Amino acid sequence: MSKHFLRQFFELESSTYTYLLADLTTKEALIIDPVVNTVERDAKIIQQLGLQLRYALNTHIHADHITGSGKLKTLFPGCQSIISNVSGAKADIYIKDGDLIKIGESGKTPIILECRSTPGHTNGCTCFIWHDYGAIFTGDTLLIRGCGRTDFQQGNADQLYTSIHTKIFTLPEYYKVYPAHDYTGQTCSTILEEKKYNPRLTKLREEFIDIMTNLKLCYPKQIDKAVPANLLCGLQNDIE
Numbered sequence: 001m002s003k004h005f006l007r008q009f010f011e012l013e014s015s016t017y018t019y020l021l022a023d024l025t026t027k028e029a030l031i032i033d034p035v036v037n038t039v040e041r042d043a044k045i046i047q048q049l050g051l052q053l054r055y056a057l058n059t060h061i062h063a064d065h066i067t068g069s070g071k072l073k074t075l076f077p078g079c080q081s082i083i084s085n086v087s088g089a090k091a092d093i094y095i096k097d098g099d100l101i102k103i104g105e106s107g108k109t110p111i112i113l114e115c116r117s118t119p120g121h122t123n124g125c126t127c128f129i130w131h132d133y134g135a136i137f138t139g140d141t142l143l144i145r146g147c148g149r150t151d152f153q154q155g156n157a158d159q160l161y162t163s164i165h166t167k168i169f170t171l172p173e174y175y176k177v178y179p180a181h182d183y184t185g186q187t188c189s190t191i192l193e194e195k196k197y198n199p200r201l202t203k204l205r206e207e208f209i210d211i212m213t214n215l216k217l218c219y220p221k222q223i224d225k226a227v228p229a230n231l232l233c234g235l236q237n238d239i240e
């Protein structure tokens with residue numbers, strides 16, 4: 001039997017993927033990019049499987065939905081929220097490039113995630129790499145055949161290009177890529193696929209910057225309420 005659990009969940013309104021990871025030996029779990037609208041669904045599974053939720057990780061301050069971290073903290077009092085130390089958001093734990101997040105340390109099969117800072121979509125964007133499983137959770141930095149937009153929240157196309165090429169595309173090509181969104185019905189990719197077929201990232205830097213400058217996307221519908229709420233971990237009041 002596998003000692004680890006990985007489940008991908010989808011939130012329809014913002015097309016967000018949330019990931020639940022658990023070490024089945026110790027029953028410790030963490031969740032990546034939970035959405036407030038679907039916290040009850042996620043909490044039910046955590047409870048049904050008898051998991052102990054230790055951490056709620058956010059890859060960045062999302063602009064299109066409110067994070068479920070704050071609500072999960074109220075449902076699971078042992079759970080601590082995590083975000084980048086340069087994001088400006090409230091959290092229990094602030095991470096920086098190279099930090100490790102661990103669950104299941106008391107057992108024989110811990111899950112260890114390496115935090116890799118990948119600014120460009122926002123300044124605090126962080127990818128989480130699960131080397132033992134051969135996977136990276138890319139948030140909005142790298143999407144399947146796309147990438148995060150760079151037209152608000154300290155977005156910077158030049159920086160994003162550097163982040164993806166130096167911090168993500170240098171991983172082994174078989175590593176799986178799990179993004180925070182998909183708008184086309186895809187669920188997962190690999191480093192090799194994105195290096196070969198991503199229509200933005202296969203271009204030279206100047207052309208990439210030109211593409212990103214001319215995307216002409218509408219602003220996310222929820223941005224005006226999502227960003228202020230996410231600065232407070234998705235809650236109206238400060239974290240207790």
Ligand SMILES: N[C@@H](CCC(=O)N[C@@H](CSS)C(=O)NCC(=O)O)C(=O)O
Pocket residue numbers: 014062063064140146147148149150181217218219220221222
């Ligand atoms: N229509 C959605 C917002 C879609 C969007 O802008 N997605 C972002 C990530 S969430 S800020 C993005 O970076 N997209 C890149 C792309 O190329 O689509 C809404 O109204 O919420």
